[in-house]
Amino acid sequence: MYANAVIVGAIVDVTLTAGEGLLQSVEWDTMGFDKGGYAVSAVVDHVSEETNIDDNTRIDGGVIVTIVGDVDGEGEVDVSDLYIMGSAYQSDPMGSSWNPNCDFDNSNSVDASDLSDLNENYGEVGA
Ligand SMILES: [Ca+2]
Numbered sequence: 324m325y326a327n328a329v330i331v332g333a334i335v336d337v338t339l340t341a342g343e344g345l346l347q348s349v350e351w352d353t354m355g356f357d358k359g360g361y362a363v364s365a366v367v368d369h370v371s372e373e374t375n376i377d378d379n380t381r382i383d384g385g386v387i388v389t390i391v392g393d394v395d396g397e398g399e400v401d402v403s404d405l406y407i408m409g410s411a412y413q414s415d416p417m418g419s420s421w422n423p424n425c426d427f428d429n430s431n432s433v434d435a436s437d438l439s440d441l442n443e444n445y446g447e448v449g450a
Pocket residue numbers: 373375376377378379
């Protein structure tokens with residue numbers, strides 16, 4: 324998996340038969356990356372005898388790396404982020420109000436710990 328042109332994760336030793344599919348997830352640790360937008364893409368190496376290599380790259384959406392607490396990704400931790408967190412508060416991934424951007428500690432719950440993280444950075448403005 325790439326973030327812009329940087330490899331941020333890889334899955335190795337996958338075997339598939341013709342026509343078979345596989346859903347994989349890759350976790351990207353954004354520590355050390357500059358704040359800003361990144362295009363995310365997945366690339367599969369081609370194998371011997373593969374006839375269609377045009378479908379080996381998938382570019383799908385982007386990720387904004389920003390300050391912890393900047394839920395809406397506009398570069399500042401402010402009341403709008405607090406409002407969004409309020410809507411997702413006490414939710415988990417099964418709930419209709421779930422918002423993964425509010426789960427800063429990746430605990431699968433938007434709770435007091437996440438609110439504390441937002442509060443810690445309240446007023447911060449990113450680069
Ligand atoms: Ca292919």
